[in-house]
Amino acid sequence: MAKPVSIEVWNPNGKYRVVSTKPMPGTRWINLLVEQDCRVEICTQKKTILSVEDIIALIGDKCDGVIGQLTEDWGETLFSALSKAGGKAFSNMAVGYNNVDVNAANKYGVAVGNTPGVLTETTAELAASLSLAAARRIVEADEFMRAGLYDGWLPNLYVGNLLKGQTVGVIGAGRIGSAYARMMVEGFKMNLIYFDLYQSTRLEKFVTGMSQFISYGEFLKANGEQPVTWKRASSMDEVLQQADVISLHPILDKTTYHLVNKERLALMKKEAILINCSRGPVIDEVALVEHLKHNPMFRVGLDVFEDEPYMKPGLGDMKNAIVVPHIASASKWTREGMATLAALNVLGKIKGYPVWSDPNRVEPFLNENARPPAAAPSIVNAKALGLPVSKL
Numbered sequence: 001m002a003k004p005v006s007i008e009v010w011n012p013n014g015k016y017r018v019v020s021t022k023p024m025p026g027t028r029w030i031n032l033l034v035e036q037d038c039r040v041e042i043c044t045q046k047k048t049i050l051s052v053e054d055i056i057a058l059i060g061d062k063c064d065g066v067i068g069q070l071t072e073d074w075g076e077t078l079f080s081a082l083s084k085a086g087g088k089a090f091s092n093m094a095v096g097y098n099n100v101d102v103n104a105a106n107k108y109g110v111a112v113g114n115t116p117g118v119l120t121e122t123t124a125e126l127a128a129s130l131s132l133a134a135a136r137r138i139v140e141a142d143e144f145m146r147a148g149l150y151d152g153w154l155p156n157l158y159v160g161n162l163l164k165g166q167t168v169g170v171i172g173a174g175r176i177g178s179a180y181a182r183m184m185v186e187g188f189k190m191n192l193i194y195f196d197l198y199q200s201t202r203l204e205k206f207v208t209g210m211s212q213f214i215s216y217g218e219f220l221k222a223n224g225e226q227p228v229t230w231k232r233a234s235s236m237d238e239v240l241q242q243a244d245v246i247s248l249h250p251i252l253d254k255t256t257y258h259l260v261n262k263e264r265l266a267l268m269k270k271e272a273i274l275i276n277c278s279r280g281p282v283i284d285e286v287a288l289v290e291h292l293k294h295n296p297m298f299r300v301g302l303d304v305f306e307d308e309p310y311m312k313p314g315l316g317d318m319k320n321a322i323v324v325p326h327i328a329s330a331s332k333w334t335r336e337g338m339a340t341l342a343a344l345n346v347l348g349k350i351k352g353y354p355v356w357s358d359p360n361r362v363e364p365f366l367n368e369n370a371r372p373p374a375a376a377p378s379i380v381n382a383k384a385l386g387l388p389v390s391k392l
């Protein structure tokens with residue numbers, strides 16, 4: 001017997017049944033589905049993380065597609081249930097899809113969507129905010145002020161680090177890592193060192209210059225300033241040893257689990273700053289707590305945690321840690337855009353549209369004044385399922 005779930009229904013007579021496991025920001029995503037003959041059911045259950053059983057109950061006997069969240073465990077059980085209910089489409093409302101077993105989705109012929117591009121700058125901005133907050137000890141100083149402890153300016157009060165001229169290290173220089181790197185280089189005139197499995201040509205061109213434009217380094221030189229330098233490191237350890245601020249932006253998979261562990265923390269400068277806006281398990285959080293205890297000048301800014309929503313014991317007590325609850329993509333424009341892209345992924349598969357040829361070119365789907373293209377914006381297993389690709 002399925003568990004009862006509370007739902008909100010839009011367009012009850014729609015032909016296709018699309019379920020969203022959470023209310024999502026904005027209404028454009030609902031309107032786009034309703035206009036295309038979908039009955040939209042939104043789970044309004046007062047429970048932050050839905051279990052597999054909760055989602056099975058939501059899927060029910062007939063379901064064409066589901067929009068889900070990164071907190072949910074989309075594996076064999078759910079894809080089997082969705083397929084049994086006639087469903088052919090699932091989309092995470094997230095770019096990361098480490099919560100999804102794509103092989104299981106392939107087995108049941110279910111398309112898996114994600115939402116790249118729309119959250120790149122927003123997430124990079126949070127990583128930059130955490131970098132500044134850690135460098136200038138903003139959270140500690142705010143707490144001090146609110147506690148009524150400020151009794152006058154002092155030369156040694158909350159002295160932090162100047163970013164200008166220091167080195168920023170980026171691990172995982174994809175969309176978000178590159179956007180963050182540019183913010184730190186351009187905004188704070190930091191030198192860059194990065195490590196990725198692949199060369200980040202676009203990022204390198206920005207620092208070194210393209211044929212028709214001068215580089216940022218040359219621009220600084222022309223203005224009588226010290227030009228910034230850049231380097232692609234041959235190993236991650238090189239970044240850890242040389243950088244003053246290090247930000248982690250890889251995907252989470254077997255190769256990046258506990259990428260930053262006890263040994264690697266020991267390689268870092270004693271006064272380094274470590275930022276994580278990727279996924280919690282990229283850092284061994286127990287080792288991190290120990291490192292923070294023994295190195296009071298080492299600081300971290302964390303948006304994600306190994307056992308989310310929990311923190312490992314001791315982390316919350318550390319003055320040299322800034323912790324925020326997985327809000328890196330939380331700007332209104334981005335969250336509404338994520339909802340739209342996720343809905344269009346599901347709709348695209350239901351309607352038999354082709355898959356958009358470049359998942360990073362999302363603007364046509366986000367333009368509120370025009371109809372979105374007849375394509376699914378980003379389907380990660382399109383190739384495995386042999387889905388056609390849009391000519392646009």
Ligand SMILES: NC(=O)C1=CN([C@@H]2O[C@H](COP(=O)(O)OP(=O)(O)OC[C@H]3O[C@@H](n4cnc5c(N)ncnc54)[C@H](O)[C@@H]3O)[C@@H](O)[C@H]2O)C=CC1
Pocket residue numbers: 095096097116117119123171172173174175176177195196197198249250251252255256277278279303304326327328329
């Ligand atoms: N905290 C938050 O709210 C958010 C977190 N994220 C996380 O950020 C991740 C990255 O997102 P995007 O930049 O859009 O993805 P992306 O795919 O453009 O970039 C990931 C980069 O990591 C690199 N990489 C993979 N394995 C690596 C390894 N072992 N060592 C070094 N580099 C490696 C890839 O080559 C790629 O360049 C997502 O997968 C997600 O988990 C994304 C958005 C918001």
Ligand SMILES: O=C(O)C(=O)CO
Pocket residue numbers: 070093094095096097119328329
């Ligand atoms: O998109 C993601 O991967 C997130 O973590 C939330 O935006």
